[in-house]
Amino acid sequence: MASAPSNTTPSAGAPGAVHQPDTARDLVKILVAGPFGVGKTTLIDSVSEIRPLHTEEHLSEASAEVDDLAGVREKSTTTVAIDFGRISLPGDVVLYLFGTPGQERFRALWDDIAYGALGALVLVDSRRLDASFDVLGLVEESGLPYAVALNTFPDAPRHHGAERLRQALDLEPGTPMVTCDARDPDSSIDALLALVDHLIGRDPVEAR
Amino acid sequence: MTRRPAGRPLVPAYLSTGGVARPSRPHLERLSVLARSEEPLPGGLPAAELALLDTLEGGSLAVVEAAALLRLPVSAVRVLAADLVDRDLVLARAPIPPAARFDPDLLKRVADGLRALKHHP
Numbered sequence: 334m335a336s337a338p339s340n341t342t343p344s345a346g347a348p349g350a351v352h353q354p355d356t357a358r359d360l361v362k363i364l365v366a367g368p369f370g371v372g373k374t375t376l377i378d379s380v381s382e383i384r385p386l387h388t389e390e391h392l393s394e395a396s397a398e399v400d401d402l403a404g405v406r407e408k409s410t411t412t413v414a415i416d417f418g419r420i421s422l423p424g425d426v427v428l429y430l431f432g433t434p435g436q437e438r439f440r441a442l443w444d445d446i447a448y449g450a451l452g453a454l455v456l457v458d459s460r461r462l463d464a465s466f467d468v469l470g471l472v473e474e475s476g477l478p479y480a481v482a483l484n485t486f487p488d489a490p491r492h493h494g495a496e497r498l499r500q501a502l503d504l505e506p507g508t509p510m511v512t513c514d515a516r517d518p519d520s521s522i523d524a525l526l527a528l529v530d531h532l533i534g535r536d537p538v539e540a541r
Numbered sequence: 542m543t544r545r546p547a548g549r550p551l552v553p554a555y556l557s558t559g560g561v562a563r564p565s566r567p568h569l570e571r572l573s574v575l576a577r578s579e580e581p582l583p584g585g586l587p588a589a590e591l592a593l594l595d596t597l598e599g600g601s602l603a604v605v606e607a608a609a610l611l612r613l614p615v616s617a618v619r620v621l622a623a624d625l626v627d628r629d630l631v632l633a634r635a636p637i638p639p640a641a642r643f644d645p646d647l648l649k650r651v652a653d654g655l656r657a658l659k660h661h662p
């Protein structure tokens with residue numbers, strides 16, 4: 334048995350603020366996906382009831398269980414911080430938002446986080462559309478329903494018409510695309526609603 | 542592992558299971574909810590498991606929340622929690638099964654709930 338530190342009090346965050354009330358509630362999750370710097374943490378922060386927390390995940394063992402854990406020491410341990418936030422909704426549902434980077438090398442981690450998710454809100458910075466191609470590819474391959482939220486940065490080109498953007502992103506006609514200011518809670522909620530309303534409107538046979 | 546740079550995990554991931562590979566029987570998801578059971582604690586539990594039990598003293602936590610508080614990867618907390626569930630020291634409640642997540646009633650509760658949160662509806 335390795336000698337672990339005896340101080341077991343987490344130094345980050347006040348645990349009391351994180352614990353769940355004892356009523357049984359339905360926990361659901363949505364991925365907030367997009368490239369670095371697109372506004373994932375900002376969006377989660379703007380709507381979360383807890384200060385956003387994060388977990389440090391090892392890329393090499395993202396979907397692995399114990400067998401690989403024992404070997405982590407030997408591997409190069411690339412870690413990535415995955416932010417998450419929580420919104421307790423009236424009606425005994427708790428919605429978790431996971432800020433998920435969308436690069437191919439995150440795939441195993443992506444699959445693990447995406448398992449059982451309602452869908453993904455894909456954030457796109459209209460100044461650099463191509464930075465979102467990887468994440469769109471991952472979402473589509475994982476079969477997650479999604480909506481696109483264009484984050485409005487001040488120096489974003491205004492001349493992009495919605496149709497041109499949809500074409501550039503190669504979106505299906507039914508995929509919702511909204512604009513969003515991730516710093517504004519109402520705007521962030523509207524973007525999440527675009528996704529959830531899309532889920533409600535889908536043909537039940539599509540839903541798997 | 543003699544030093545711990547500031548901000549790093551209290552228990553390194555590879556030590557947190559005691560270096561012992563055990564199959565985790567209950568499959569715990571990120572959103573499985575963990576709660577302390579009524580069972581008295583036996584002696585000799587690994588420090589990392591005690592740390593997890595400690596975080597549950599304040600109430601229940603989703604696996605991912607416990608991982609964030611303990612500064613451990615979710616995969617490590619899964620292993621620790623699975624062992625504690627096996628020992629009846631922790632109760633785990635599974636999230637809604639993936640097949641039920643597009644239930645129209647559930648989706649409507651999510652949408653209505655989100656609308657209710659808006660400041661300027």
Ligand SMILES: Nc1nc2c(ncn2[C@@H]2O[C@H](COP(=O)(O)OP(=O)(O)O)[C@@H](O)[C@H]2O)c(=O)[nH]1
Nearest residue numbers: 369370371372373374375484485486514515516
């Ligand atoms: N103007 C504007 N700035 C934003 C928006 N969303 C994020 N930002 C800024 O963009 C930067 C990166 O955002 P962050 O949330 O850290 O991106 P992440 O890497 O995807 O988590 C921060 O300085 C934010 O304040 C937005 O909707 N509008």
Ligand SMILES: [Mg+2]
Nearest residue numbers: 373374416432
């Ligand atoms: Mg971030």
